[in-house]
Amino acid sequence: MRKKYLTNLMAVLLLFAALSTTFAAEAPYIGPIADQTAILGQWFTYDVDAENADPPEIYSLVNAPQGMSIDATSGVISWFPNASSQGGIVTVKARNAIGESVRSFYIYLAGQIVCDNDLISYWQLDGDLTDFKGGYDGQTTTSLKDTTAMVAGGKVFTPDTRTNSYFMSVNDNGQYDFAANEGFSISLWFYSKGNYENFGDPNNQVFMARGTVADNTFFWLTGIAPTYGNKAFWQIKPKNVPAANYTTLWSNSSVINNQWNHLVVTYDGIGKVIALYLNGAKTTQSFNYGSAGFEGDGDDQLDIGYWSAHPSNLYPLNGAMDDIFVYGKAMTNAEVNEAYQDGLNGRMHCKPQDYFPIIKSVPIDTVSEENLYSYTFEAGDYKNDPLTLNDENIPDFLSFNASTGVLSGTPQDSDVGNHAIRLSASDGITTVYQDFTLQVINVNDAPVVSSNPITSILEGSIYVYTVLATDPDQDPLSYEATTIPAWLSFDPVSHTLSGQPAREDVGDHLVSITISDGQLSVIHEFTITVTSDNHPPQVTSTPATTIDNYSEYTYVMAGYDQDGDVLTYGAKVLPSWLTFDPETQTLSGTPAAANAGQNPVSLYVSDGYVETLQDFSITVNAVNTAPEVLSTPVDSAMRGSLYTYLLTAVDHQNDPITYIPAVIPSWLTFDMGSKVLSGTPGLDDVGVHTVMITLSDGQISVNHQFILTVHNWPNGIEKGESVLSRVYPNPAKDFIFAEFTGNPERVELSDIAGKLVFQKSLNPGEGRIRLDVSDLQSGVYFLRVHENGQYATRKLIIE
Numbered sequence: 001m002r003k004k005y006l007t008n009l010m011a012v013l014l015l016f017a018a019l020s021t022t023f024a025a026e027a028p029y030i031g032p033i034a035d036q037t038a039i040l041g042q043w044f045t046y047d048v049d050a051e052n053a054d055p056p057e058i059y060s061l062v063n064a065p066q067g068m069s070i071d072a073t074s075g076v077i078s079w080f081p082n083a084s085s086q087g088g089i090v091t092v093k094a095r096n097a098i099g100e101s102v103r104s105f106y107i108y109l110a111g112q113i114v115c116d117n118d119l120i121s122y123w124q125l126d127g128d129l130t131d132f133k134g135g136y137d138g139q140t141t142t143s144l145k146d147t148t149a150m151v152a153g154g155k156v157f158t159p160d161t162r163t164n165s166y167f168m169s170v171n172d173n174g175q176y177d178f179a180a181n182e183g184f185s186i187s188l189w190f191y192s193k194g195n196y197e198n199f200g201d202p203n204n205q206v207f208m209a210r211g212t213v214a215d216n217t218f219f220w221l222t223g224i225a226p227t228y229g230n231k232a233f234w235q236i237k238p239k240n241v242p243a244a245n246y247t248t249l250w251s252n253s254s255v256i257n258n259q260w261n262h263l264v265v266t267y268d269g270i271g272k273v274i275a276l277y278l279n280g281a282k283t284t285q286s287f288n289y290g291s292a293g294f295e296g297d298g299d300d301q302l303d304i305g306y307w308s309a310h311p312s313n314l315y316p317l318n319g320a321m322d323d324i325f326v327y328g329k330a331m332t333n334a335e336v337n338e339a340y341q342d343g344l345n346g347r348m349h350c351k352p353q354d355y356f357p358i359i360k361s362v363p364i365d366t367v368s369e370e371n372l373y374s375y376t377f378e379a380g381d382y383k384n385d386p387l388t389l390n391d392e393n394i395p396d397f398l399s400f401n402a403s404t405g406v407l408s409g410t411p412q413d414s415d416v417g418n419h420a421i422r423l424s425a426s427d428g429i430t431t432v433y434q435d436f437t438l439q440v441i442n443v444n445d446a447p448v449v450s451s452n453p454i455t456s457i458l459e460g461s462i463y464v465y466t467v468l469a470t471d472p473d474q475d476p477l478s479y480e481a482t483t484i485p486a487w488l489s490f491d492p493v494s495h496t497l498s499g500q501p502a503r504e505d506v507g508d509h510l511v512s513i514t515i516s517d518g519q520l521s522v523i524h525e526f527t528i529t530v531t532s533d534n535h536p537p538q539v540t541s542t543p544a545t546t547i548d549n550y551s552e553y554t555y556v557m558a559g560y561d562q563d564g565d566v567l568t569y570g571a572k573v574l575p576s577w578l579t580f581d582p583e584t585q586t587l588s589g590t591p592a593a594a595n596a597g598q599n600p601v602s603l604y605v606s607d608g609y610v611e612t613l614q615d616f617s618i619t620v621n622a623v624n625t626a627p628e629v630l631s632t633p634v635d636s637a638m639r640g641s642l643y644t645y646l647l648t649a650v651d652h653q654n655d656p657i658t659y660i661p662a663v664i665p666s667w668l669t670f671d672m673g674s675k676v677l678s679g680t681p682g683l684d685d686v687g688v689h690t691v692m693i694t695l696s697d698g699q700i701s702v703n704h705q706f707i708l709t710v711h712n713w714p715n716g717i718e719k720g721e722s723v724l725s726r727v728y729p730n731p732a733k734d735f736i737f738a739e740f741t742g743n744p745e746r747v748e749l750s751d752i753a754g755k756l757v758f759q760k761s762l763n764p765g766e767g768r769i770r771l772d773v774s775d776l777q778s779g780v781y782f783l784r785v786h787e788n789g790q791y792a793t794r795k796l797i798i799e
Contacts, residue, residue, distance in 0.1 A: 025054050025055065025096075025097070025098050026052040026053065026054050026098060027052070027053070027095075027096065027098040027099025027100065027101065028050035028051065028052060028053035028057040028094040028095065028096055028099070028100065028101045029050060029051045029052050029053075029094075029101045030048060030050045030051075030092065030094050030101040030102070030103040031051065031103070032103065033048070033092075033103050033104075033105040034105065034346070035105055035106045035107070035108065035382075036090075036105060036106070036107045036108070037107070037108045037109075037110060037347075037352075037355070037382065038079065038081055038087070038107055038108070038109055038110070039081075039109075039110055039111075039113060039352065040081050040082070040083075040084060040109055040110065040111055040112075040356075041080075041081070041082065042080075042081075043078065043079070043080050044077070044078070044079045044080070044081065044107070045076060045077060045078055045079075046076070046077045047074070047075060047076050047077075048070070048075040048076070048077060048092050048094070048103075049075060050075065050094035050101060053094065053096055054096070054098075055096050055097055055098075056073075056096065057075070057094040057095060057096050058072050058073070058094070058095055058096065059071065059072050059073070059074075059075040059092065059093070059094050060072065060092070060093050060095075061077075061090070061091070061092055061093075062091035062092065062093050062102065063088075063089050063090060063091040063104070063362070064090050064091070065079065065081065065086040065087065065088055065090070065107065066083075066086055067079060067080060067081070067082070067086070068090065070092065075092075075094065077090070077092070079107075081109050084109060084111070084356040084430050084432055085356070085359070085432035085433050085434075086109060087106070087107055087108050087109035087356055087357075087358035087359075087432070088106065088107065088358045088359050088360065089104055089105075089106055089358075089360060089362070090104065090105055090106070090107055091103070091104040092104075106358060106360065106380060107358070108355050108356070108358055108380075108382040109355070109356045109358070110351075110352025110353075110354065110355045110356065110382075111352055111353055111354050111356070111430075112352065112353050113132075113348075113350050113351065113352050113353070114350065114351065114352070114353045115132070115133045115349075115350035116327070116350075118327050118328050118329040119133045119134075119325060119326075119327055119328075119349075119350070120133065120134050120136075120175055120176065120325075120326045120327065120328050121133055121134045121136050121170070121175070121324075121325060121326045122134075122324075122325040122326075122349060122350060123138055123168075123304075123323075123324045123325070124151065124152070124322075124323060124348060125144075125149070125153065125154050125155045125321065125322055125323065125324065126151075126152045126153045126154075127146065127153060129144075129155075129168055131170075132350060133325070133350065134175060136170050136171070136173070136175060136302075137170070138168040138169065138170055138304065139168065139169055139170070139171070140166075140167065140168045140169070142166055144156060144157065144166060144168065147191075147320050149189065149191075149260070149320065149322035149323070150189045150260050150322050150323060150343040150344070150346065151189075151322060151323045151342070151343055151346055151347065151348050151349075152346070152348075153322070154189070154191070154320050154321060154322030154323075155168070155320060155321060155322070156319075156320045157304075157305035157306075157316065157317040157319065157320060157321060158193065158316075158317070158318050158319060158320075159306075159316045166305065166316065167303065167304060167305035167306040167308075167314075167316060167317075168303075168304040168305055169301045169302065169303050169304065169308065170301060170302040170304070171301055172296055172298055172299055172300045172301050172302070174296070174298065176210060176296075176300075176302055176326065177293075177294065177295040177296055178267070178269070178293055178294045178295070178328070179269065179293040179294075179295070180238065180269055180289065180290065180291045180292055180293040181269040181270060181291075181293075182269045182293070182328070182329075183266065183267055183268045183269045183270065183328070183329045183330035184266070184267050184294075184326065184327060184328055184329065184330070185264060185265065185266040185267070185326070185327040185329065185330055185331040186207075186208055186222060186263075186264065186265050186266075186324075186325075186326055186327075187262075187263070187264045187323075187324070187325050187327075187331070187336070187339050187349075188207055188208070188262075188263055188321055188322070188323065188324040188325075189260055189261070189262055189263075189321060189322040189323050189324075189343050190207055190224075190260070190261055190263060190317070190319055190320070190321050190322075191258070191259065191260050191261070191319045191320040191321070191322075192205070192224055192226075192230075192255055192257045192258075192261070192317075192318065192319040193257060193258060193318045193319045194226055194230070194257040194258075194318065195226045195227075195318070196318050203225060203227055203228070203313075203315075204223050204224070204225050204233070204315045205223050205224050205225075205226065205315055205316065205317045205318055205319075206221050206222070206223040206303070206305070206306055206307045206314075206315040206316070206317060207221075207222050207223045207224070207263065207304070207305070207317060207321065208221065208222055208223075208302065208303065208304050208324070209221035209222075209223075209302075209303045209306075209307035209308075209309070209310075209315075210294075210296070210300055210301070210302050210303065211237075211294070211296065211300050211309065212300070212309040213237075213243050213309070213310070213311075214243055215240070215241070215242050215243050216239070216240055217239060217300075218237055218238050218239040218241075218292075218293070218294045218295070218296070219235075219236075219237055219246070219309065220234075220235065220236040220237070220267075220294065221235050221307055221315075222234050222235070222263065222265045222276075223315065223317070224255055224317075228250075229254050230254045230255050230257070231250045231251045231253070231254055231255065232250070232251040232255055232261075232263055232276065232278050233248055233249065233250050233251070233276070234248070234249040234265040234274060234275075234276045235247070235248045235249075236249075236267065236274060236287070238289045238292030238293055238294060239292055239293060239294060239295060240292055241289055241292050247274065247285065247287055249265075249274055249275075249276045249283055249284075249285045250276070250283065251276055251278040251281070251283055252278070252281055252283050253278060253281060255278070260322070260343075261278065261279055262277075262278070262279050262280070262339070262340050262343055263276075263277065263278055264276070264277040264331060264336045264339065264340075265277075266330040266331055267287070267294075267330060268330035269293075269330075270330075271330075272286060272287055272288040273285065273286055273287055274287045275330075277336050277340075279340070280336070280337060280340050282333070282336075302326075304321070304324065305317045305321065322343075323342075323343060323348070323349060325349055354427075354429050354430055355381065355382035355383055355427075356427075356430045356432055357379050357380065357381050357387055357425045357426065357427050357430065357431075357432050358379065358380050358381075358382075358432065359377075359378070359379055359425065359432060359434045360378040360379060360380050361375070361376060361377055361378035361379075361405075361434075363375055363377075363421070363434060363436040363438075364438075365436050365437060365438055365439060366438070366439045366441060367411060367438065367439075367440055367441065368440075368441045368442075368443050369411050369412060369413055369415060369416055369440055369441065369442060369443050369445075370410060370411070370412060370413070370443065370445075371410065371411075372408065372409075372410050373398065373407075373408060373409055373410065373411065373438070374406060374407070374408040375406070375407045375408070376404070376405050376406050376407075377389060377400075377405040377406075377407055377423045377425075377434065378405055379405075379425030379432070381427055385427045385428075386427075387425045387426065387427055388402070388425070388426045388427075388428070389402045389405050389423070389424070389425055390402060390423070390424045390425075390426070391407065391421075391422075391423055391424075392422035392423065392424050392433065393420060393421060393422040394407065394419075394421055394422075394423075395409075395411075395415065395419040395421075395438070397409045397410065397411045397412065397415050398421075398438075400423070407421075407423065411440040413442070413445055413472045413473070415440045416440050416441070416442040417439075417440060418437050418438070418439050418440075419437065419438045419439075419440065420435070420437055421435070421436055421437070421438050422434070422435050442473070444473055444475070444517070444519050444520055445471070445472040445473055445520070446517070446520040446521065446522045447469045447470065447471045447475075447477050447515045447516070447517050447520070447521075447522050448469060448470050448471070448472065448522070449467070449468070449469045449515065449522060449524045450468045450469055450470050451465075451466065451467055451468035451469075453465055453467075453511070453524070453526040453528075454528070455526055455527060455528055455529060456528070456529045456531060457501060457528065457529075457530055457531070458530075458531050458532070458533060459501050459502060459503050459505065459506055459530055459531065459532050459533065459534075460500065460501070460502070460503075460533075461500065461501075462498070462499075462500050463488065463497070463498060463499050463500065463501065463528070464496065464497070464498045465496065465497045465498075466494065466495060466496045466497075467479060467495045467496070467497070467513050467515070467524060468495075469515045469522070469524070471517050473517070475517035475518060475519075476517070476518070477515055477516065477517055478492070478515070478516050478518075479492045479495035479513060479514070479515055480492060480513070480514045480516075481497070481511075481512070481513055481514075482512045482513070482514050482523070483510055483511060483512035483525075484497065484509075484511050484512075485499075485501075485505065485509040485510075485511070485528075487499045487500065487501045487502065487505050488509075488511070488528075490513070495513075497511070497513075501530040503532065503534065503608075503609060504608075504609075505530045506530050506531065506532040506534075506609055507529070507530060508527050508528070508529050508530075509527065509528045509529075509530065510525070510527055511525065511526055511527070511528055512524070512525045513525075532609060532610075534563060534565075534607065534609045534610060535561070535562040535563050536607070536610040536611075536612050537559050537560065537561040537565070537567055537605045537606065537607045537610070537612050538559060538560045538561075538562075538605075538612065539557065539558070539559050539603075539605055539612060539614045540558045540559060540560050541555070541556065541557050541558035541559075543555040543557075543587070543601070543614070543616050543618070544618070545616055545617065545618055545619060546618070546619045546620075546621060547591060547618060547619075547620055547621070548620070548621045548623045548625070549591050549592060549593045549595065549596055549620055549621065549622055549623060549625065549652070550590060550591070550592065550593070550625045550628070550652045551590065551591070551625075552588070552589075552590050553578070553587070553588060553589055553590065553591065553618065554586065554587070554588045555586070555587040555588075556584070556585055556586050556587075557569055557585040557586075557587065557603055557605070557614065558585065559605035559612070561607045563607065565607035565608060565609075566607070566608065567605050567606065567607055568582065568605070568606050568608070569582045569585045569603065569604070569605050569606075570582050570603070570604055570606070571587070571601070571602065571603050571604075572602040572603070572604055572613070573600055573601060573602035573615075574587075574601060574602075575589075575591075575595060575599040575600070575601070575618075576595075577589045577590060577591045577592065577595050577599075578599075578601070578618075580603065587601070587603070591618075591620040592652065593622055593652055593653070595620045596620045596621065596622035597619070597620060598617045598618075598619060599617060599618045599619075599620060600615070600616075600617050601615070601616055601617065601618060602614070602615045603615075624653055624655075624697070624699055624700065625651075625652050625653070625700070626695075626697065626700040626701065626702040627649045627650065627651045627655075627657045627695040627696070627697050627700075627702055628649060628650050628651075628652070628702075629647070629648070629649045629695065629702070629704045630648045630649055630650055631645075631646060631647055631648040631649075631754060632754075633645055633647075633691070633704075633706040633708075634708075634754075635706055635707060635708055635709060636708070636709050636711065637681050637708060637709070637710045637711070638681075638710070638711055638713065638790055638791065638792060639681050639682065639683055639685065639686055639710060639711065639712050639713060640680060640681070640682070640683075640713070641680065641681075641791075641792050641793055642678065642679075642680050642793050642794065642795060643668070643677075643678060643679055643680065643681065643708075643793070644676055644677070644678040644782055644793065644795065645676070645677040645678070645754075646674070646675060646676050646677075646752050646754050647659065647670075647675045647676075647677060647693060647704065648675065648754075649695055649704075651697045653697065655697035655698060655699075656697070656698070657695050657696070657697055658695070658696045658697075658698070659672060659675060659693055659694070659695055660693065660694040660695075660696070661677075661692075661693050662692045662693060662694045662703065663690055663691060663692035663705075664677070664689075664691055664692075664693075665679075665681075665685065665689040665691070665708070667679045667680065667681050667682065667685050668689075668691070670693065674752065674780075676752065676780075677691070677693070681710040683712070685710045686710045686711065686712045687709070687710060688707055688708075688709050688710075689707070689708045689709075689710065690705070690707060690708075691705065691706055691707070691708050692704070692705040693705075711790065713790065723740055723741055723742045723744050723785050723787045723790070723791075723792050724738065724739075724740060724744075724783070724785045724792035724793075724794055725739050725740060725741050726738070726739045727739075727783055727794045727796060730794075730796055730797060731796075731797040731798065731799050732773055732796065732797070732798060732799070733773075733774070733798070733799045734772070734773065734774045735770055735771060735772050735773060735774070736770075736771050736773060736783075736796065737768060737769070737770055737771075738768070738769050738771065738783060738785070738794075739767060739768045740762075740766070740767050740768070740785060741767070742787055743764050743765065743787065744762050744766075744785045744786065744787045745761065745762060745786050745787055745788075746759065746760060746761045746762055746785075746786050747759070747760050747762060747769065747783065747784070747785050747786075748783075748784045748785075748786070749771065749773075749781055749782070749783055749784075749796075750781065750782050750784070751779060751780075751781055752779060752780045752781070752782075757776065757781070758771065773798050776798050777798070778798055778799055779797075779798060780795065780796070780797060780798075781795075781796045781797075781798055782794070782795060782796065783796050
């Protein structure tokens with residue numbers, strides 16, 4: 001039971017879904033619309049039929065020529081063009097509550113329609129039976145039904161019985177009589193439905209016929225034979241030819257039912273040949289009956305859709321026809337093909353004498369000032385004839401390129417407003433125009449600076465510059481100094497810069513003034529150069545430019561300032577062996593052998609504003625020099641105490657030095673190996689002694705001479721009472737002890753070169769100290785103890 005219930009429920013749901021799909025609302029859809037043609041001074045109608053619309057659609061025109069309208073309900077466009085320039089683009093919209101569809105097409109206008117002079121009759125069958133060319137309108141007792149056909153509308157000729165009047169006839173006024181040596185043609189489009197279904201089956205169905213079947217008469221007819229291969233035929237017999245001697249010409253192929261087909265039949269009285277064209281395929285046959293022609297007796301009406309003169313069968317057409325015409329000549333192959341192509345493209349056979357060009361583009365009618373305007377003017381011609389584009393009236397700021405159709409240019413502030421523009425397109429016969437108004441919209445423009453700044457001033461002078469600017473839109477302006485030097489001030493009311501630069505303001509100064517109209521600003525930026533009347537300082541001294549190596553160089557720079565400014569001195573370029581003292585303006589130094597050659601020097605003197613350079617080069621000569629004593633002699637000794645002096649010297653050419661103790665007291669000795677002068681003076685040696693040691697590099701000698709004074713101990717102190725009583729162990733390795741008498745002040749330890757390696761102040765009554773010597777290198781050292789301006793020395797060996 002449950003399964004059956006579910007099955008039924010599913011069926012109901014599927015049915016509901018199907019019904020929902022079937023009745024779902026849809027937006028309208030307008031299919032593609034081919035370009036249309038209209039005749040100047042004639043009504044034009046077109047039915048825009050949107051598909052799928054549910055609910056029903058509402059039609060409107062988005063773009064349309066002047067005077068065109070559309071029925072909002074039916075979608076029928078109506079238009080009566082009255083000017084050659086009214087053709088162009090048509091945009092139609094169909095909409096409902098679900099959505100909308102928009103479609104565009106072009107409509108071309110033409111002037112007077114012109115038919116060939118040999119054309120006798122032309123029935124378009126668009127609504128009525130009017131003969132467009134000759135005025136031989138068709139007649140019918142029963143109105144023929146309209147149908148959509150190849151060239152606009154056509155007529156349905158299918159009757160209800162064999163004898164009722166769903167056909168058309170044209171009165172005989174002799175317009176269709178032709179002599180044997182003349183020619184004529186019939187062209188038409190037909191839609192065949194095949195055999196009749198609701199009554200008997202006639203052998204033939206007639207498109208057009210004239211005349212009767214008799215020996216003394218003529219007849220001709222063209223149609224289709226459904227029971228004979230469904231072929232088209234052309235049957236013809238001249239006047240006064242036996243009735244049985246008619247000629248029938250069949251199409252090479254069968255007619256395809258239920259579609260439109262094109263048929264042309266011709267009689268050529270000169271070439272004595274008949275022809276039949278079915279959809280452009282040609283069949284011909286010779287036809288020569290001498291002078292027999294096709295002249296009637298005034299009562300041989302032209303039948304269309306049947307044959308009224310047949311005694312037993314009217315041969316009515318089961319179908320429709322469109323665009324029927326009769327020529328008083330045999331159409332050529334080219335003319336037949338043109339008629340065929342006209343129908344395929346929906347064009348009427350008689351053509352307008354001239355199709356007017358149309359404007360395809362919609363103009364751009366606004367632009368903002370100082371913006372580029374560009375509009376491409378496009379025109380078209382129905383026959384694709386070349387068109388000449390031209391500018392008839394444009395403002396000065398625009399230019400027109402006739403080759404590309406581009407109208408372009410950039411309007412300025414003075415162009416604000418409306419400008420009438422006329423462009424044209426011509427096919428050489430007709431010129432059409434596009435007139436529109438271009439509005440140049442005003443936009444705010446930035447202010448424009450109209451003054452030129454003063455960009456140079458002498459120090460101490462008064463600077464005044466009033467900034468001037470204009471606004472293209474006449475807006476009030478405000479001024480603000482965003483960047484100015486300290487010596488300037490700016491008045492925003494008078495917008496004036498003023499000030500007086502001093503000497504320290506000499507140089508370039510950036511100035512930036514912002515000018516605004518309240519919306520846009522412009523920056524007026526420039527540089528003021530403050531110049532000076534200052535006189536640069538002068539160098540009045542001349543430097544020495546040569547010196548021997550290892551000789552002392554000294555040069556004092558001197559300068560003068562005409563303005564009395566305070567001068568400062570300095571060096572920009574110096575060799576490494578020279579120094580410059582800006583306070584004393586002194587350049588000094590001693591060059592080594594490595595400095596031999598040119599040594600560039602650049603000094604300057606400045607008054608605070610301008611520097612004056614003195615550039616020169618010192619040539620250092622490479623010469624041999626005497627040995628140089630580096631050590632300072634010990635010039636004091638104590639009676640009974642060991643005196644030592646280590647003599648150190650250097651030869652700058654690295655020559656070996658020879659030492660000769662030329663003058664020394666007897667209690668002194670000079671050790672040539674260690675270069676140590678030592679000895680212990682006695683009581684008799686107390687006093688002043690001259691010491692002279694000669695040093696020689698083998699070429700140049702120099703005397704190292706000094707005065708050595710031997711002092712006696714103060715009263716009450718004997719030698720045995722010396723302040724330094726004992727030093728031990730000696731030699732030492734890790735530490736030593738020194739014992740004192742009296743109150744020594746400090747103790748010093750020096751190496752053999754005289755370099756102080758240890759020093760310690762002693763406390764009163766401190767009679768013994770311990771010294772750590774573990775970090776010292778092995779060698780000879782001297783321990784010296786000082787008391788009351790006197791000292792005692794002991795030689796110490798560190799292992």
